[in-house]
Amino acid sequence: LWNFSAGPAAIPTAVLEQAQRELLEWNGSGASVMELSHRGKRFIALAAQAEADLRELMSIPADYAVLFLQGGATQHFAQIPMNLAAEGARADYMVAGHWGEKAASEAAPYVRVNIAASSKSDQYLHLPSPESWTLDPGAAYVHYTPNETIHGVEYHDIPDVGEVPLVADMSSNILSGPVDVSRFGLIYAGAQKNIGPSGLVVMIIRRDLLQRATRPMARIFRYAEHAAADSMLNTPNTWGWYLAGLTFQWLKDQGGLVAMAERNRAKADLLYNAIDGSGGFYRNPIAVADRSRMNVPFTLHDSALDAAFLQASEAAGLLALKGHKALGGMRASLYNAVPLEAVQALVGFMADFAQRHG
């Protein structure tokens, strides 16, 4: 069976198998990793190893803190302005789809949101063109969503926003290829696509930005407190942290992020070529240069065939291809845990289905 879910998404089989082997007793501790104190030596070593492996994979510079938080990406839509913007400050939001829009609306109670770029008027069929950006040099930060999970658009280059700290919601493309972390002020990602189970958020934040939070707030909301406590201000998601650590080791075994980028490119090319070469049976409407490597929405030429497509694909072992309700149609998510073999099976099925129903 191949799982094309947009999230929570497939986890590498090797990671799940290792977790299964270690479920009842982890590392000679006499207990499951879920049953160990986060204050104990063993768990602290696990947590530090996971951070070290992530730092190595992403070449994270020393002046960045790595945090393992909770609340999902959505909570941080609100918490980021609380931490990065003084009361009354302005922030720029570049909006290329549903999640960018949501990030902006959740930030609005805490910062004066300026929509500095948007492709909404074109139904998010492409990225906002740089000529249309209205960046504010006095903004506290610029927020964008490098990969829009629902609309299937992706920035393939980091936008140049000058000196203003760039904040990226990488929930659906973190670890899909190398990135130059030093270009960012803050990177955050809900774990449930390319990292591990839901309930964990990984954040990479330039340390000087930790000092920005001046408004009154509870300690639990303040990133500086989490950094000072090594993300153990309260009980962390220990299970999620453990699985994230296994995923980081798996990524290193796969050859790191350069190798993942090559694989992800090959997978996406295979599927887009199948769609574009289907003589109009299948269609992806996104501007070719802006297409996502991670999430590929597509429609059938006749939506009356959707139910038959979903039923037959599931029977063929191709799971979770139903598109997001906002767009309808289909969506195949091709995160790191989805191998080329899965995409080969998908395009084979699609060709066969088109032949039978064309």
Ligand code: PLP
């Ligand atoms: N940002 C992006 C790009 C997403 O794809 C998602 C979820 O699918 C979210 C944010 C919301 O994440 P969470 O459910 O962890 O709050």
